[in-house]
Amino acid sequence: MAKNPPVGDGHRKGAVRDRSQTYNPKTQDWTKRDAGTGRFMDRKADDKPFKGVRKEK
Template identity: 60%
Template sequence: MAVNKPFGDGRRIGAVKQRSQTQTASGHWVKRNTTNGQFMNVKSDKKPFKGVRKEK
């Protein structure tokens, strides 16, 4: 039987859907749900989330 083998190390390929991120005044990055605008989580370090688009 044919099997689709795992690709790479199991990481996501491409951008995260329905998410965006913005930077707060303190320099931390906040992830936001684009469907309802609700803030989801804040990163403790001041680096942006990987694979999540930035708001303008």
Template identity: 60%
Template sequence: MAKNTGQGYRKGAVDNRSQFQAPNGNWVKRNADTGRFMDQKTTGDKFKGVRREK
């Protein structure tokens, strides 16, 4: 997993995770190994350090 520096950013991307924007506009985090949804942001911002799906 990526190292959290405590300075508001990470060194490297989080492993085995991806994110996409749902039709309702929220960003949803997905486990890349199993494909299961993990979490959803309600503030409208993206997850930090998680790659985006196309």
């Protein structure tokens, strides 16, 4: 993960590398995926997308 001081201010400089996210309309949430392996990593609890992670089409 990128380190962007100061910690806890809620922003990052640049995108998270080797990650992508896609919206699942069936469960209505955003899922993060590792671009190298293609495995799903994490799911958002709220309806907002992950910050700094590119979106798949």
